Amino acid sequence: MTDLGATTPASLPAPRRDWAALLLCPVLMAAALPLVGSASSWVTLTAAGLAMGMMIFLMASGLTLVFGLMDVINFGHGVFISIGAYAMLLVLGPLAGWAEADSLPLNLALLAVCIVVAMAVTAALGLVFERVIIRPVYRSHLKQILVTMGGMIVAEQAIHVVWGASPVAIRLPEAFRGAIVIGDAAVERYRVVAVAIGLVVFAGMSLVLNRTRLGLLIRAGVENPEMVEALGYRIRRLFVGVFVAGSALAGLGGVMWGFYRQTLTAGMGMEVMVLVFIVIIIGGLGSVGGCFVGSLLVALVANYVGFLAPKLALVSNILVMALVLAWRPQGLFPVARR
Amino acid sequence: MSGGRGGVLAALLSDDGPRSRVLAVLLLAIAAGLAATPFVFPGSQPIGAAAKICVFIMLAASYDILLGYTGVVSFAHTMFFGIGGYGVAIALDRLGPGWGQVALGVVAALGLSCVLALAIGLISLRVRAIFFAMITLAVASAFLVLASQLSTLTGGEDGISFQLPGELRPAFRPFAEPVLGLAINGRVLAYYMILAVTVLVFLGLLRVVNSPFGRVLQAIRENEFRAEALGYRVVAYRTAASVISACAATVAGAMLALWLRYNGPDTTLSFSIMIDVLLMVVIGGMGTLYGAVVGATLLVLAQTYLQAVMAKASAAAAGAPIVAAILHPDRWLLWLGVLFVLSVYFFPTGVVGRLRGGR
Amino acid sequence: MSEPILRLEGVETRIGPYHILHGVSFDVPAGELTLLLGRNGAGKTTTLRTIMGLWRASAGRVLFDGRDITALPTPDIARAGLAYVPESMAVFSDLTVRENMVLAARSGPLDSARLDWIFGLFPALRRFWQSRAGVLSGGQKQMLAIARGLAEPRRLLLVDEPTKGLAPAMVRNMVEAFRQVKAAGETILLVEQNFHAASALGDDVAVMDNGTVVHSGPMRALAADAALQQSLLGLSLDQHQ
Numbered sequence: 001m002t003d004l005g006a007t008t009p010a011s012l013p014a015p016r017r018d019w020a021a022l023l024l025c026p027v028l029m030a031a032a033l034p035l036v037g038s039a040s041s042w043v044t045l046t047a048a049g050l051a052m053g054m055m056i057f058l059m060a061s062g063l064t065l066v067f068g069l070m071d072v073i074n075f076g077h078g079v080f081i082s083i084g085a086y087a088m089l090l091v092l093g094p095l096a097g098w099a100e101a102d103s104l105p106l107n108l109a110l111l112a113v114c115i116v117v118a119m120a121v122t123a124a125l126g127l128v129f130e131r132v133i134i135r136p137v138y139r140s141h142l143k144q145i146l147v148t149m150g151g152m153i154v155a156e157q158a159i160h161v162v163w164g165a166s167p168v169a170i171r172l173p174e175a176f177r178g179a180i181v182i183g184d185a186a187v188e189r190y191r192v193v194a195v196a197i198g199l200v201v202f203a204g205m206s207l208v209l210n211r212t213r214l215g216l217l218i219r220a221g222v223e224n225p226e227m228v229e230a231l232g233y234r235i236r237r238l239f240v241g242v243f244v245a246g247s248a249l250a251g252l253g254g255v256m257w258g259f260y261r262q263t264l265t266a267g268m269g270m271e272v273m274v275l276v277f278i279v280i281i282i283g284g285l286g287s288v289g290g291c292f293v294g295s296l297l298v299a300l301v302a303n304y305v306g307f308l309a310p311k312l313a314l315v316s317n318i319l320v321m322a323l324v325l326a327w328r329p330q331g332l333f334p335v336a337r338r
Numbered sequence: 339m340s341g342g343r344g345g346v347l348a349a350l351l352s353d354d355g356p357r358s359r360v361l362a363v364l365l366l367a368i369a370a371g372l373a374a375t376p377f378v379f380p381g382s383q384p385i386g387a388a389a390k391i392c393v394f395i396m397l398a399a400s401y402d403i404l405l406g407y408t409g410v411v412s413f414a415h416t417m418f419f420g421i422g423g424y425g426v427a428i429a430l431d432r433l434g435p436g437w438g439q440v441a442l443g444v445v446a447a448l449g450l451s452c453v454l455a456l457a458i459g460l461i462s463l464r465v466r467a468i469f470f471a472m473i474t475l476a477v478a479s480a481f482l483v484l485a486s487q488l489s490t491l492t493g494g495e496d497g498i499s500f501q502l503p504g505e506l507r508p509a510f511r512p513f514a515e516p517v518l519g520l521a522i523n524g525r526v527l528a529y530y531m532i533l534a535v536t537v538l539v540f541l542g543l544l545r546v547v548n549s550p551f552g553r554v555l556q557a558i559r560e561n562e563f564r565a566e567a568l569g570y571r572v573v574a575y576r577t578a579a580s581v582i583s584a585c586a587a588t589v590a591g592a593m594l595a596l597w598l599r600y601n602g603p604d605t606t607l608s609f610s611i612m613i614d615v616l617l618m619v620v621i622g623g624m625g626t627l628y629g630a631v632v633g634a635t636l637l638v639l640a641q642t643y644l645q646a647v648m649a650k651a652s653a654a655a656a657g658a659p660i661v662a663a664i665l666h667p668d669r670w671l672l673w674l675g676v677l678f679v680l681s682v683y684f685f686p687t688g689v690v691g692r693l694r695g696g697r
Numbered sequence: 698m699s700e701p702i703l704r705l706e707g708v709e710t711r712i713g714p715y716h717i718l719h720g721v722s723f724d725v726p727a728g729e730l731t732l733l734l735g736r737n738g739a740g741k742t743t744t745l746r747t748i749m750g751l752w753r754a755s756a757g758r759v760l761f762d763g764r765d766i767t768a769l770p771t772p773d774i775a776r777a778g779l780a781y782v783p784e785s786m787a788v789f790s791d792l793t794v795r796e797n798m799v800l801a802a803r804s805g806p807l808d809s810a811r812l813d814w815i816f817g818l819f820p821a822l823r824r825f826w827q828s829r830a831g832v833l834s835g836g837q838k839q840m841l842a843i844a845r846g847l848a849e850p851r852r853l854l855l856v857d858e859p860t861k862g863l864a865p866a867m868v869r870n871m872v873e874a875f876r877q878v879k880a881a882g883e884t885i886l887l888v889e890q891n892f893h894a895a896s897a898l899g900d901d902v903a904v905m906d907n908g909t910v911v912h913s914g915p916m917r918a919l920a921a922d923a924a925l926q927q928s929l930l931g932l933s934l935d936q937h938q
Contacts, residue, residue, distance in 0.1 A: 073468045136683055141467040145411045146620060147682045153613060153675030161663045161672070216796050220789040227787040230749055231845070232775030232803050270609070274479040277472040285469075314487055318480045321473075335791070 021332040025296045032304045040184030045303045051191030053299030054198025055260060059253030059269075060276040060291050061205060062246025068222040068286025068335055069242050072134055075145050076152030077276070080122045080247050081269030083155065084254025086163050087121040088114045089264075092170060099173045107173035111193070111255075118255045119248040125155075126247025130240055152270065159266040168264040176259070194256055201252070202292050209288060218242060222286055222335055278317050282324045284331030293332055294324075350541055352548035356628055361693040365628060368635050372533055376526050377518050386597075387642045389529050391635050392536040393594045398618040398630035399543050400586030405616075406625030407547050408579045409559035410467055414458060414474035416612045417481045418451045418584040422591025423601035425450070427498040428491065435501040444592045448585055455584035459577030482607045497602020502528070506596065532593045539586050544627055546582060555579055556625075614641075617674055621681050623688025632689045637674070644670045702727040702853055702884055703748070708757035708767075710740075710747045716908070717743045720757065723903040723910050725853065730875070730885045732895050732916060734930060735905035741888040742784055744905070745855050748886075749781045750774045762852070776803075778852030784861065784888075786842040790831030794822055794841055797830050801848035808849070814881075815844045818874040836867040840874075847878065854878075857888045872897055892930065896920045904929045 029046055036042045063077045091114045092099065098110040133151040137143040176193055179186040209215035217238060221228045225235050250269075257272065258264050279298055283290025301320050306313035324332060348355065356362040368391075371378075375388040401415050425447025429439045462473045485492045492498065502524070504510055510524035520526070546552055558565040558572050566572050595601040605611075614637060622633025645667035652665035664672060685692050701724035710718040718740050725731045733741050746752045748759055750771040759767045766774050775781070780801075789797055798807060816823040819840035825833060830841055839859055846854050859875070860868045872894045879885060879898065889895040895902075899916035912919070912929050919925060 067468075073471075075471070133679070142405075142409060142411060143682055143686075145468070145471050146616070147679055149613070149616060150620075150675055150679035150682060153617075153671060154679065157669055157672035157675060161660075161666075161669060165668060213799065216792060216800050219791055220800055223789050223791055224787050226751060226771075227783070227789070228800075229771040230751065230775055230781045230783070230787075231801055232772050233800075234770070234772045274476055278476050281469065281472055281476075311487075314483045315480050318476060321476060 018333065021290075021293060021328075024332070025293060025300060028297065028300055028304075032300070035308060036304065038184075040186075041307065043182065043185035044187060045307055046300065047185075047187040047191050047195075049300035049303035050296065051188075051194040051198075051260075051299075052303065053296035054194050055253060055256045056272070056275055056279055056299060057198055057292050057295035058201060058256055059250060059272060060279045060295060061201070061288055062249035062253075063276060064280040064283065064286055064291045065218070065249075065288060066243050066246040067280070068288075069218055069225075070138070070239050072138065072243075073141065073144055074129075074134070074148045074246075075273075076129070076133070076148040076150075076155065077246075077250055078269030078271075078273040079152045079155040079159075079266075080125065080250035081254040081257060081272065082159060082264075082266055083125060083269075084118040084122045084251030085258030085264050085268060086159055086168075086254075086266075087118040087251065088170065088255055088258060089163065089168065090121075091117050099171060102174050104175045107175040110173050111176075111259075114255050115252055118251040120251075122251030122254070123244045123248040126244045127240070129247065130243045134243070156266040156270070163264075163266075165266075170258065170262055170264060172259055172262065190259065194260065197252075197256060201249070202288075205288055275317065278321050280331075282321055282331055284328075284333040284335055286335035287331065287333040290331055290333035297324075352541075352545045354544055354548045354627075356690075356694075358690075358693045358695065361628065361632075361690060364693070365631060368631060376529060377520050380520075383642070385525070385529055387638055389532055389597045390594075390642075391638045392532045393590050393597070394615070394618060394634035394638055395631050396536050396539045396590035396593070397587055398615055398622065398634045399540055399627050400583045400590065401615050402619050402624060402627055402630050403543060403547065403555075403579055403583040403586070405619055406623075406627075406629070407552065407555045407559065408576055410576065410580075411471040412474040412580065413471060413609075413612055414478040414481075415583070415587055415615060416607050416609075417478045418455065418587035419591040419594075419611070420481070420485060420601075420603070420606040421451050421454075422447045422588035422593075423595040423606040424485065424492060424498075424591075425588070426592045426595045427493075427500055427601035430502070431498050431500040435503050437503050440503065440592075440596070444589070447588050447592060451584040451588040452581055455581045456577060459580045460573070478607075478612070479609075482603055482609075485607055486603045493602065495603060497600055497605070499600045502596065502599055506531070528597060532597060535589065535593055539589055540627070540631070543582075543586060547627060551575070551578070559625075617678050619688075620678055621674070621688055623690030623692075624686065626687065626690040626694075629688045629690040636689075640670055640674060644673075700727055701725055702762055703886065704760040705744070705748070706758045706760065708744070708747055708754045708759060710743055710752050711755050712743070712752060718747065718754075719908040721747075721905070721908070721910055722757075723913050725884065725886050726901060727852075727884050728882060729900040730879045730887060730898055732899035732902045733886060733888045733905060734890075734892070734895060734902060736930070737890075739905040740908040741905055742857055743908075745781065745783075745857050745886070745888060748774075748855060749779065780846035780851040780854045782842045782846045782854070782856040782859065784857040786835075786838045788830040788833070788838050788841050788845070790829065792830055793827050794825050794830055794833070795827060797841055797845055798848050801845035804849060811848070811850075815847055818847075818877055819844055836863050836871075839863065839871070843874070847883075852884065854883055854885045856885060858890060859887070860889065860891050860894055868894055892926070 032045070033039070033042050036045060059081050063074060067073050091110070095110055095113065098106045101107065129151060133147055134144065137147050172190060176190040179188045180192065209219060217228060217233055221235055221238055228235050254269065257268065261268065275298065279294040280291055282297065283292070283294035298317055298320055302313060302316050305316040328334070356365055372388050372391060376385050379385070397415070397419055404410055404412050404415070422444070426440060426443040429443030429446065433439045433442070458474065458477060462470050486495050488494070505524055506528040507524040510527070511522070512527070513522050516522070547555070554565065554570055554575055558570065558575055562572055591606050594606060598605060618633030618637050619630055621636065622631070623629025648665050648670060649667040652662050652667065655661040655665055663669070681688055703725035705721050705723055708718055708721040709716070721740065721744055733744065735741050743752060747754050750766070750769055754767050757767070758765055761777055761779065764777070766777060769777070789800070792800070821837050822840060822844055825837065830838065833841060843856065843859060846856065860871050863871065868891065875885070875887070875898050887895070887898065896916060901914070902916045902919050903910050903913040905911065
């Protein structure tokens with residue numbers, strides 16, 4: 001994992017990696033090629049699956065991190081996704097010119113501004129949500145589920161109050177519309193953007209979790225918060241920080257998901273929550289790496305199955321979950337706990 | 339009526355009376371209101387609301403067996419509700435209107451619900467509450483997708499409209515003369531059938547929670563490890579509870595379908611119904627069963643009539659846009675959501691617990 | 698005898714409905730190794746956890762260097778200069794040995810001279826430096842837990858039963874390590890069941906029974922008085938010898 005220490009004897013075995021779980025997606029992609037038959041269809045399906053998976057990962061990563069560290073499950077996480085998406089409207093109105101301009105830098109700048117604004121809004125909301133909704137019910141899962149559902153109901157209605165109840169149509173920035181054609185295969189431009197952003201976020205999170213003291217603290221706190229306190233760290237602040245970061249990530253996911261759907265509704269976050277839950281169950285509750293692999297797995301399977309056996313696609317997510325849990329009941333990357 | 343003073347009533351209520359004068363009066367008022375609605379409030383809206391209240395009393399009470407008495411959050415409850423609806427709808431649609439078909443539909447639906455509840459219970463009740471909630475949510479959503487896509491069987495998004503047995507049709511007139519000023523027809527009979535089933539199911543559930551079995555459930559809810567240490571097989575008890583709960587929900591779904599002469603994804607399977615049921619049980623009072631009665635009545639009345647009140651209030655506040663917006667009739671759920679959150683924090687035993695003295 | 702760095706005055710602790718500590722009082726002098734002895738269930742672990750603020754005293758005071766730390770949050774108690782090695786060891790098994798040590802060194806990068814000293818005490822840690830702590834043996838985890846307590850200079854080290862469940866050879870290593878730590882001038886409060894190991898290490902001793910301290914004084918006096926040992930500790934300790 002880390003190799004910063006200078007005193008590593010060469011003879012030591014490297015930290016063991018869980019190859020079976022890590023190779024799952026590449027093996028699946030390779031296996032799908034002969035089944036799909038045509039290389040161009042395969043490229044299109046794989047790109048679609050990867051893009052979808054990255055977006056699910058963006059939406060799910062915050063939730064799994066919050067669960068891992070705080071043993072808190074936020075069933076209202078979906079509404080942060082919705083609010084992140086709606087927060088874009090604050091930007092898309094005034095900066096409409098940037099979206100229509102046929103200029104990649106300007107379009108990218110617009111996306112960046114959307115992301116920053118959405119993350120700021122959802123982070124602020126996360127701070128309030130943590131204090132008002134969640135803090136009184138730490139340690140009681142039943143109440144957490146109920147109260148966060150309640151918070152979700154109220155927040156969804158608040159979206160209706162602020163932005164109106166009817167769906168809002170948005171347009172992708174000019175440069176992200178259409179598809180890139182490589183040979184016979186067409187890959188939508190926006191999917192490339194989604195994959196890139198997903199990779200950047202995953203790399204960033206991995207870097208923070210594995211290479212910084214903050215990350216070590218989060219991982220240690222997942223395992224034994226009491227010992228982290230006994231070492232002299234204030235875990236309460238860490239909790240709040242992670243919750244706010246998790247909410248901001250949901251906001252980022254909301255922006256990506258909103259542009260993908262091009263229609264915003266207050267319930268859009270909750271609709272995707274089923275996938276999000278499946279993904280974090282598959283990955284192992286609390287594991288960011290597992291969440292990443294799980295997201296890609298679910299999305300790739302959905303795309304391949306949708307092409308090969310459309311009827312089966314309806315329940316492919318559940319099937320994937322059942323198979324993974326039959327193989328590893330704690331998920332792909334079980335997180336050690338106390 | 340308050341307290342276990344013996345007698346037929348106490349036996350019917352399994353010696354688990356309202357234990358509060360105000361609550362007893364409230365419950366009597368609800369019961370009397372439901373019994374008298376067709377005679378007292380003419381028109382199709384009141385009787386429709388009353389039938390809906392009956393169905394949701396069954397649904398919420400059965401959900402309370404899980405949430406309040408077993409301490410698990412399931413999001414698959416509407417799946418069983420839907421199975422009941424589809425059972426009746428498919429049987430009557432395919433095999434024609436008749437009581438045999440109704441029975442067949444209900445029995446088949448109960449069978450499917452039992453199997454599914456058993457499977458979900460055995461597979462996932464041994465895991466933690468959070469896991470169970472997520473898995474049931476996933477299963478329920480898969481079922482919703484299946485129901486709306488397998489259109490040859492379920493009618494897809496459009497659902498199934500079907501003919502009722504003759505005795506339940508509006509045209510059926512058992513009496514030549516009006517009774518107490520009301521012309522009795524098949525609709526009225528259907529309503530009273532639903533009311534009777536509701537009373538039976540509710541009293542049955544009351545019996546279940548006050549049986550030794552019900553007490554073990556509550557012991558598990560209070561302290562799972564201790565119950566396990568005492569030798570109770572927690573998973574078996576929880577699974578049995580979820581099967582009972584699923585069956586009651588199935589019956590509720592069948593009754594709704596019979597009332598509406600229709601079943602579809604939106605009427606029985608949608609996530610918003612799940613939310614409604616959560617609101618009913620929590621606001622009414624978890625773990626009391628009577629809470630389901632109060633909560634279902636409150637919510638259905640709010641859905642049906644609160645909007646009208648809010649429309650007036652909103653119009654009155656037209657000068658202040660924000661106030662007008664949050665009082666908009668479509669925002670009734672906003673207020674119930676706030677009430678829900680406050681309930682969980684400040685009166686976790688809901689209206690019923692409050693009336694019984696804050697216990 | 699030097700000034701006490703830690704003083705407990707009539708500390709009472711309740712866990713849920715159970716009243717565990719009934720007025721615990723004793724001193725830990727600076728620069729010495731104080732042993733906390735007693736049978737299973739006497740309240741030794743609860744005493745350490747109460748000092749760290751992991752359980753709250755319902756009465757009495759914990760004074761550290763003259764300052765009342767009874768009501769401080771756990772992280773602040775740790776920052777006052779206490780290091781805690783719990784009975785369960787509580788190493789972060791998902792983190793490497795190095796990462797465990799990095800977290801233990803709160804104020805900055807690990808000091809390499811100090812690290813060499815720790816490696817001298819526990820050579821296995823050098824060998825497994827980059828391994829996940831979860832793959833270590835029980836004895837190695839215990840070493841890591843103690844090493845974490847030593848990662849930076851602290852004013853008082855609280856250690857809960859470091860020899861529990863260890864093989865005899867490992868117990869000897871552990872005793873030797875503590876002798877060196879003590880020689881380096883650290884102040885230690887050590888909970889121990891193994892009287893043999895304990896008597897070789899301790900300067901002072903406090904014996905607990907039923908949630909109170911029933912005897913305290915120099916270790917030498919207790920070690921020389923077989924009758925007192927018998928009356929205070931019974932046979933439960935002797936079986937370890």
